[in-house]
Amino acid sequence: MVTIVDRRLNPPGKHEGNRQKFLDRARGQVQDAVRRSVSERDLKDVGRDERVKVRSKDVSEPGLTKDPRTGTHRGVFPGNKQFQEGDREPKPPQGGATGGHDGPDSLDEFEFTLTRDEFLEFLFEDLELPDFVKRSMNVTDDWSHSRAGFTNDGSPANLSVVRTYKRSIGRRRALHRPTDEEVAELEALIPGEDDPEERARLEGLLEELQARQRVVPFIDDTDLRYNYYEDRPNPSTQAVMFCLMDVSGSMGEREKDIAKRFFLLLYLFLEKKYDRVDVRFVRHTTTAEEVDEKTFFYDRLTGGTRISSGLELIAKIVRDEYPVSDWNVYVAQCTDGDSFGDDNQECRKIIIDELQKRVQYYAYVQIESQFGSMYPFAAPNYIPPVSGAWPLFEQLAEEFDNVECRKVSDQNQVWSVFSSLFQRKRP
Amino acid sequence: MSLLYTGSEWTVDVLDRAYEACEEVGRELKLDWYPNSLEIVSFREMLEIYASHGMPVMYEHWSFGKSYLKNYNLYRKGYMGLALEMVINTNPCVNYLLDENTATGQTLVMAHAGIGHNSFFKNNYLFRERTQADSIVDYLVFAKRYVAQCEERYGQAKVEAILDCAHSLMNHGVDKYRKPKVLSAREEEERQKERLAAHEANYDEVWGILDETRPRVHSWAGRNFKPRGETFLPNGPEENLLYFIEKKSPILKPWQRELIRIVRKVAEYFSPQTAGITQVANEGWATTVHYYAMNRFYERGLIDDGAMLEFLNLHTSVVYQPAHDDKRYSGFNPYHLGHSIFMDMKRICEDPTEEDRYWFPDYAGGDWLETWHHMFKDYRDDSFIQQFLSPKLMRDMKMFVVDDDTDSTEYVISKVHDERGYRDVRKALADSKSPGARIPDVQVHRVDFDSRTAYLVHHTDDGTCLNEDQAGEVMDNFSYLWGFGVELITRDRQTGAVIRGYESNY
Numbered sequence: 066m067v068t069i070v071d072r073r074l075n076p077p078g079k080h081e082g083n084r085q086k087f088l089d090r091a092r093g094q095v096q097d098a099v100r101r102s103v104s105e106r107d108l109k110d111v112g113r114d115e116r117v118k119v120r121s122k123d124v125s126e127p128g129l130t131k132d133p134r135t136g137t138h139r140g141v142f143p144g145n146k147q148f149q150e151g152d153r154e155p156k157p158p159q160g161g162a163t164g165g166h167d168g169p170d171s172l173d174e175f176e177f178t179l180t181r182d183e184f185l186e187f188l189f190e191d192l193e194l195p196d197f198v199k200r201s202m203n204v205t206d207d208w209s210h211s212r213a214g215f216t217n218d219g220s221p222a223n224l225s226v227v228r229t230y231k232r233s234i235g236r237r238r239a240l241h242r243p244t245d246e247e248v249a250e251l252e253a254l255i256p257g258e259d260d261p262e263e264r265a266r267l268e269g270l271l272e273e274l275q276a277r278q279r280v281v282p283f284i285d286d287t288d289l290r291y292n293y294y295e296d297r298p299n300p301s302t303q304a305v306m307f308c309l310m311d312v313s314g315s316m317g318e319r320e321k322d323i324a325k326r327f328f329l330l331l332y333l334f335l336e337k338k339y340d341r342v343d344v345r346f347v348r349h350t351t352t353a354e355e356v357d358e359k360t361f362f363y364d365r366l367t368g369g370t371r372i373s374s375g376l377e378l379i380a381k382i383v384r385d386e387y388p389v390s391d392w393n394v395y396v397a398q399c400t401d402g403d404s405f406g407d408d409n410q411e412c413r414k415i416i417i418d419e420l421q422k423r424v425q426y427y428a429y430v431q432i433e434s435q436f437g438s439m440y441p442f443a444a445p446n447y448i449p450p451v452s453g454a455w456p457l458f459e460q461l462a463e464e465f466d467n468v469e470c471r472k473v474s475d476q477n478q479v480w481s482v483f484s485s486l487f488q489r490k491r492p
Numbered sequence: 493m494s495l496l497y498t499g500s501e502w503t504v505d506v507l508d509r510a511y512e513a514c515e516e517v518g519r520e521l522k523l524d525w526y527p528n529s530l531e532i533v534s535f536r537e538m539l540e541i542y543a544s545h546g547m548p549v550m551y552e553h554w555s556f557g558k559s560y561l562k563n564y565n566l567y568r569k570g571y572m573g574l575a576l577e578m579v580i581n582t583n584p585c586v587n588y589l590l591d592e593n594t595a596t597g598q599t600l601v602m603a604h605a606g607i608g609h610n611s612f613f614k615n616n617y618l619f620r621e622r623t624q625a626d627s628i629v630d631y632l633v634f635a636k637r638y639v640a641q642c643e644e645r646y647g648q649a650k651v652e653a654i655l656d657c658a659h660s661l662m663n664h665g666v667d668k669y670r671k672p673k674v675l676s677a678r679e680e681e682e683r684q685k686e687r688l689a690a691h692e693a694n695y696d697e698v699w700g701i702l703d704e705t706r707p708r709v710h711s712w713a714g715r716n717f718k719p720r721g722e723t724f725l726p727n728g729p730e731e732n733l734l735y736f737i738e739k740k741s742p743i744l745k746p747w748q749r750e751l752i753r754i755v756r757k758v759a760e761y762f763s764p765q766t767a768g769i770t771q772v773a774n775e776g777w778a779t780t781v782h783y784y785a786m787n788r789f790y791e792r793g794l795i796d797d798g799a800m801l802e803f804l805n806l807h808t809s810v811v812y813q814p815a816h817d818d819k820r821y822s823g824f825n826p827y828h829l830g831h832s833i834f835m836d837m838k839r840i841c842e843d844p845t846e847e848d849r850y851w852f853p854d855y856a857g858g859d860w861l862e863t864w865h866h867m868f869k870d871y872r873d874d875s876f877i878q879q880f881l882s883p884k885l886m887r888d889m890k891m892f893v894v895d896d897d898t899d900s901t902e903y904v905i906s907k908v909h910d911e912r913g914y915r916d917v918r919k920a921l922a923d924s925k926s927p928g929a930r931i932p933d934v935q936v937h938r939v940d941f942d943s944r945t946a947y948l949v950h951h952t953d954d955g956t957c958l959n960e961d962q963a964g965e966v967m968d969n970f971s972y973l974w975g976f977g978v979e980l981i982t983r984d985r986q987t988g989a990v991i992r993g994y995e996s997n998y
Contacts, residue, residue: 067511067606068529068584069504072537073591083543086648087557124558127660127962127969129950131932136956138896139906141921143824144815145890148905150913155902177561 088183091117091124095179099187100480117179185337192334192487208296219291228290236288242281243274304393304425305343306335307379310361311400313350313370320432324399325362326479327430331397332358334487345382349375355382370404372454373411380419394424402431402453409457416461416468426467428486429458433474496794500594500802507589510599511606513794517785518607522861525610526585526625530602533588538578539563541588545762546580549632551639551754553655579605581613581765583625596795596802603785608778615869616773618764622666627676628761634677635754638684642747654748657969658734658755663766663931665734665759687746729935729949733970734759736936742944743975752973764872768826769927773876776830777868783807783831813889824921832888833880837863840882847883873925881921883914893920898955932958934980944976951985957992958982967996 088095098117148154179187215228251271258264308328312321335342346361347353350368353375375398383394404412420427431454458470471482496513497506507530518525533541543560544550578588587605589598613619643651658665730736734756738749764770786803789795795803813828814821837855840848841863844856855863867880886909893907893916907913907920923929934950948970950958963980971978982992 067508067527069507069532070529071532072588073532073534075537082552083554083557083560085557086552086554086652087561089648090554090652124554125965126555126558127965128663129661129932129934129966130663130959130962131930131956132959133898133956135898136952136954137898138954138956139920139923140894140896141824141891141917141924142816142894143813143889143891144817144821145892145908146815146817148892148908150905150908150910152905153902154905156900177565 087124092187096187096190099179099184117177182337185333188330189334189337192338192484192489208298210294211297213293213295215290216293217290219293223291223294225290225292229284229288232288232290233284236285237281237283240281241277242283243278248274248278303341303343303391304395305345305387306331306395306397307382308332308344308346308361309375309379309396309398309400310346310348311350311370311372311375311398312348312366312368313403314367315370315403315434316401316432317434320401320434323432323473323476323479324430326476327399327473327483328397329362330479330483334483345379347375347378347382349378353378370400371408371411372398372400372404373408373415376412376415376420380415383420383423389423395426395428396420396424397428397430399430399432400454401434402455403434404454409454412454413457413461421461421465421468424467427461427469429454429462429468429470430482430486431455431458431470431472433472494794495796496599496789497595497799498796499798500596502593502595502598506595507598507602510595511602513789514599514603514607514785517603517781517788518611520788521781521784522865523607523611523781524614525607526583526614528602528606528610529584529586530606531586531588532591534591535567538588538590539567541578546578546586546588547629547632548580548586549629549636551632551636553659554652555659577601577605579609581619581623581625581761582629583614585610585613585625594802596799597806599789599795599799600782600786600803600806604778604782607785608781609774611781612770612774612777612868616764616770616872617870618770618872622763623761630677631680631757634680635758638750638754642751646747651751653972654751655755657973658752660966660969661733661737662755662759664934665732665756666763667732667735667760668927684750687750724938725936729937731933731935732756733934733936733948737970737973740939741974744973748973768873768930769925770872772824772826772830772833772873772925773868773871774830775826776832776834779807779811779827779831780834780864783835815890829877832885833876833882834864834867836882836885837867837880845884851882874922877925878918878922881918883909886914886917891917891921893917932956944974946970946974946976946978948978948980950980950982952982952991953985955984955991958994960992960994963994964996967994971996 095117215225248271251267251274255264255267255271258267308331310321310324310328316324332344335344344358346356346358348356348361348366349371350366351371351374352368355378356364379396383389387394416427455470455472458468462468462470469486471486473479473482496510511528511530539560542563543556550556577590580586585606587601587610589601593601613623613625619625639651639655734752737744738752738756741749744752759766765774786795786800786807790800811825811828811831813825837852838860840852840856841858841860844852849856867876871879889909891909892905893913895904895906897904907916909917932950932952934948936946937949938947939945940947958980967978967980978996980994981990983990
């Protein structure tokens with residue numbers, strides 16, 4: 066008889082500890098590799114099958130080994146075809162080992178694949194959506210009733226029987242109140258007692274005990290204890306993120322690509338980190354429309370630029386669907402800032418009146434075009450005017466805590482801008 | 493005789509029947525083996541098992557994670573067919589069977605590993621001397637728990653630091669000439685308690701602190717540590733570097749010494765298998781057993797033509813030996829070499845030629861089974877080849893010797909498979925399988941007591957030096973564990989000339 070065991074039924078992941086330790090060790094390098102890939106890879110491939118190359122240095126396993134490039138060696142080989150004793154063969158130039166090769170992995174680098182989850186974890190390790198706690202307490206009506214210890218006073222419904230009883234025991238002991246058992250015992254003795262003197266004594270004792278019982282109450286007012294409840298505000302854990310992208314003509318392919326990378330990062334980030342985040346996609350030219358994810362990232366559209374149209378639409382959606390008391394609202398906007406001049410007033414009005422006080426965080430990202438956008442055939446020494454939306458948002462960022470603005474000029478900066486916007490703030 | 497199975501699907505019943513048949517063959521061959529346990533695994537588990545060297549329990553370390561990933565990559569790229577089998581040297585002997593194998597494949601594995609490797613582990617002298625199949629798993633359970641406890645108490649980083657350094661010295665953590673003591677998990681725990689008691693005895697009551705800096709007498713360090721005057725090690729140079737550090741390092745704490753001891757014990761356990769010093773004999777023997785078994789099954793009608801054909805296919809791919817100029821060449825295939833030697837000796841016993849009688853006077857015409865027993869029990873690879881490689885085999889495989897002077901621009905084919913060359917070819921092949929061929933001879937020679945610098949010497953016979961950067965890193969590791977400076981020189985054994993030197997002062 067032999068023992069046969071089917072190990073396939075075992076839960077997987079016995080090597081998890083080792084894998085985790087290895088990833089920890091290579092952590093710094095993995096993070097770099099992961100972040101680089103975000104800028105370099107095709108949008109649709111980001112996160113999928115992420116291959117990471119790790120330099121041997123941190124994960125090398127050195128040993129005292131012989132260097133085959135030194136000394137004299139004697140080797141035996143099979144399959145002699147034409148050699149005779151004493152023959153000489155010239156060596157192949159530089160690095161010619163006879164025959165065998167080591168396999169595909171070189172000594173300097175070690176490559177492996179991360180799972181998508183691990184990839185996202187490394188990517189977003191130190192980031193979070195800011196500020197979940199509501200700014201103004203009186204806006205929220207989401208409180209929770211929770212236990213907060215005991216108190217001496219309260220309503221009978223909140224009486225803590227156990228606690229009260231405990232205190233009464235202590236008091237009764239201290240004041241030497243006889244228990245019912247003691248009294249009953251004594252009572253039982255009396256009828257059996259023939260000696261009249263003894264009987265009288267016992268009866269006297271019994272009376273004393275009973276009197277004492279009457280005087281010291283079983284439960285006194287000072288014993289009473291009541292459960293105490295407190296009202297605590299509940300931080301709202303529902304969040305909605307509005308992604309606002311400018312798809313006007315002034316945003317060229319390059320700019321749209323950068324914007325899309327930014328939003329893709331944002332989307333992955335939210336998906337990974339938070340369970341319940343609604344993501345709404347709004348794109349605008351001179352008018353705004355809400356679209357789904359696929360259209361947002363892949364569809365093409367072009368037109369003029371009116372940022373306020375997008376902001377209006379967002380404000381409307383917030384009013385209609387996301388009561389501020391229940392939801393944390395976030396807005397992230399990507400544009401090249403090249404709107405019609407007077408649109409700024411509109412934008413400012415909408416933001417100050419409606420959005421700013423309702424959102425937890427407003428992130429404005431301006432993508433710099435390489436030349437002036439309205440002037441693709443600009444003269445070489447053309448300096449684009451400092452106009453457009455940037456000054457507006459710069460000012461808003463100064464005025465309000467929960468507005469931030471950043472500039473991005475090329476896709477390698479996307480990551481650093483993103484991480485600076487969502488960096489976890491140390492308390 | 494009814495068939496063990498038909499077709500390629502296997503069930504547990506098939507495994508049972510086939511295993512019985514294998515045991516019968518084992519008895520025919522008069523073999524002795526540990527009770528077997530067969531474990532069915534999928535390729536993912538197989539990868540995990542590879543990564544922890546097949547042990548069902550092992551302490552955690554990032555290098556195992558790396559090994560897993562590396563094998564996973566190789567496997568996915570198709571460079572490495574997962575071995576049909578994996579078996580470990582324990583009692584009971586655990587055999588891992590890949591679930592993708594066919595019925596013939598599983599039968600082959602059971603004969604190869606369950607009877608072949610198993611009997612080798614149980615009877616080969618080197619394994620009997622250096623390993624304890626009965627207690628290794630218990631010891632590893634203890635080791636895993638101890639490492640985890642240390643991680644909790646002292647932090648993962650500190651434990652990793654010690655383990656990393658110890659791992660890099662693992663090839664030099666074995667006593668070549670001393671017989672290891674029997675492992676016992678219970679004894680280890682006793683030692684730990686004693687050590688803790690001694691440690692607490694050093695508690696300084698005046699200051700109310702554990703005085704780490706006071707020199708103290710341990711039973712495990714310092715007894716041979718003479719205070720002044722002598723600088724050479726009293727018992728001669730120490731080849732077991734891990735042992736040296738574990739016992740004599742002035743700075744290590746008890747738990748750190750214990751970790752090093754664990755690495756040392758594991759190294760000792762694996763020592764007959766690492767550096768391939770028994771691979772030819774072991775794989776050769778297992779292949780021979782499975783070859784004999786499958787042929788017997790066919791003779792007795794236990795497997796049909798289809799199964800036999802499948803077996804022959806599998807067998808030929810296992811023992812395939814590409815020529816030196818073939819793209820697929822990667823050295824001598826131990827399966828081929830070992831199996832050929834066994835089969836050749838059988839032939840020499842049963843039907844010797846004149847040449848055989850000349851070269852093998854003690855074996856020619858003798859009992860082949862007795863000879864086989866002698867072959868797999870009493871030899872390791874270098875002696876195995878030296879004793880049993882025949883001129884016929886050298887001719888069949890067309891072996892030749894190449895001398896490579898790294899300073900020269902030419903290779904010299906110094907000997908080929910003819911009368912003049914046989915002895916040298918055999919000696920050269922045997923030498924290439926000796927422990928010294930792959931692992932450099934490095935020993936601690938002395939310690940300077942004023943500076944506490946440790947002096948290591950690497951002796952080389954043929955001018956081969958150590959890999960520079962790796963040696964530097966390893967010396968850093970040694971220095972970290974030793975607590976003081978360390979110097980390593982490479983010296984030619986014949987002339988005494990010093991060729992290279994490395995220093996580290998961590």
